[in-house]
Amino acid sequence: MKYQKSAIAIVDDVFEAINEAWQEDPGLIVRETGRVLSVGEGIARVDGLPNVLTDELVRFSSGSLGLTYNLDPKEIGVILLDDEHTIEAGEEVFRTERVLEVPVGDSLLGRVVDSLGRASDGKGNIRHFDYYPVERPAPTIMSRISVDTPLQTGIVTIDALLPIGRGQRELILGDRQTGKTAIALDSIINQKDSGVICIYCAIGKQRAEVNRVIADLQKYGSMEHSIVMSASSSVPVGLQYIAPYAATSMGEYFMEKGRDVLIVYDDLTWHARAYRELALLLRRPPGREAYPGDIFHIHARLLERSTHLKKELGGGSLTALPIIETQAQDISAFIPTNLISITDGQIYLSPSLFRKDVLPAIDVGKSVSRVGGAAQLPAYRMVTGELRLAYSQFEELEAFSRFSSRLDEDTREQIQRGRRIREVLKQDQFNTLEVFEQIGLLVAVTEGLFDRLELQQVSSACEVIREYMSQEMEPIRIKISEGKQLSEDEQRELTESLKNVLQQNFPIEKSEEVTEDADR
Incomplete structure (x- = not known):
């Protein structure tokens, strides 16, 4: 199989070639550059780069990477994908004319990676043979077919009363510490011998929590068919923002190969907060609860990528289990309401049932699966x-x-x-x-x-x-x-x-x- 380089690796090669050419023949080299006006809190303001495009990958002279987001007349807002302490005001910024990509393929199975697909489990580098853009359009309506195959979670309440089909988007919501991640983990562990590829995307969680999830997957022999993407609370907020899109691109590779994929977003509450932080720092107009006006769109375009493809396109599926945290059992809050309207059903975990030791604490009356019944076993x-x-x-x-x-x-x-x-x-x-x-x-x-x-x-x-x-x-x-x-x-x-x-x-x-x- 032919080895393909990522956008980041290609950028490195281009800059290395430019430096070598300049040393051999120090003549004129035409290159579009900008300059950092200010940097802090995960973003940078850049002057110059008149032809740069939105969502284009840019490189700072220190080697750090950024993603262009705001294209204002006087400056460009860049989301930082590396540590901001390596960047200084006045530093040069260069265009790459590439979009952000992540590695995909079987070599990722059993590994822990960050939002850019770089190994973070201490097992060495991962050799990749293909790369997908982080932002990809959702499959068209004509590319999809109805959900007709069950995704067995091994949890009686869900499989019997709230069935999930392969290609469905089922929201898991509830107050803090009510067992949301436990349900997602059980669902991943139950796919051990089913041939389903599992991706666990941790967004804004503490590293200790992510390590516990990895330890549980290893203990029950589920790490071999899984990919763990960690965008913990200690990484730049830009990496937390792109994490679910990068994880979905990894899952789409397997889906387009005709395989079934289960992806868990744990959780989209922190993703929404990360985007709100970036939007406020970039001075985008705030709306309800200070969230920007397109907060619905960022989750809609993410979850619409989960589907069941028709047989002519491989017949694979991507099943999404987004997790959201509620406050004081308020499922009518802004972000939970958005996610409920996007997904194909929800599993609500009740704190009162949890306190009564009724586990899993699923409130059957407030939970529903809108399409899973058609895929339930007879x-x-x-x-x-x-x-x-x-x-x-x-x-x-x-x-x-x-x-x-x-x-x-x-x-x-x-x-x-x-x-x-x-x-x-x-x-x-x-x-x-x-x-x-x-x-x-x-x-x-x-x-x-x-x-x-x-x-x-x-x-x-x-x-x-x-x-x-x-x-x-x-x-x-x-x-x-x-x-x-x-x-x-x-x-x-x-x-x-x-x-x-x-x-x-x-x-x-x-x-x-x-x-x-x-x-x-």
Whole structure:
């Protein structure tokens, strides 16, 4: 494969060739230059460069790089991509006549890189064979097809009630420390044997947090199929701004090769703040909450690049899981509202559920998946409709029961069933479930097989069913994994088998049977 140089490497070669030519023949060399007027806080103001273009890569005489952004009549606003302390006022600036590019390819898998694609994991340089521009147009409508393949996260609540399809954009939002990153990590770890390429883009996070994510991916064997892009809070704000676009370009390379990609933006709250900081420093007119007027556009043009391509273009997909942080559960705030309107659904994490130790703390009532249902495996459809209805009714009745001590028998049964559904949907982090394990649990809870068990026995019963589904029922297990619909006879067989297993492991004591007969 032919090795291709990046825009940065080409710029280095050009300047080296100019210097060598000048030393051999110190004649006249025509070169468009500018001069730094001021520098600070991640931006530089430059005079000169009359023909420079917007989003063009420029180089300072000290070797640092910048991205032109404001083209005012008297000066140019440049976003710095390197440490500002290496740049001084009066320094020369040169055009490169190139746009910013990042490396792409299989050599990035298993590596940690910065926003420019440079290795930052101490494992040496990465040899690249292709480069993509950071800013690329989104695929056209005629290049896309509908979402028809599920992206299994291994989380029962999401796969059953809020399914995500390959090519979908599903927003994860919630207050600070409610488990947003945990859901994204579980989704990446569950793709270990699915062939899905995963990209984790950390924006504005502390280095310790990013290191923990990398350690978890390595621990569970998911780093081999993943790329981690780190634009932590300690790097220049310009690198934080371009990070999600650079990560998307890396994902688009695989998508255009016909592969499926999952990309996590953690999180776009810090991306919006980074852009607001740059815009205010560049003296762009502020709007609501001091954000510039095009704050919606910067996220729309990013997320519109996620799609499912038609087969003639490779049939690959790019699934986006953007993360956003809310304040005091306010999902109607400016940035969350923007992202909700752009994406194809949202997963809302409730602080109150988190405090009750209901993990993952997904509020099913405020969460929705607008296109994932069309891509859900058929085996889920036989249980999820009844499950969602029963769980929604339970949440309403549970709130109502706090104000009333007199409840009829049907209401008490619905509340008891709902509490068992909630226990089944509880799931520890890094404990992802296979599809057939999820189906076994969902069939058991919807058929009322847990109703006779004590609430504290439900978690043990779930482990029994998971083990049984992994070791027995091979024909049904294979059919579920292949995405085929179970017949009515197979559904009855599965229900009876699970009922017998629970009776064997959790027999009813005779004293309880006598008490029940006496009550009758």
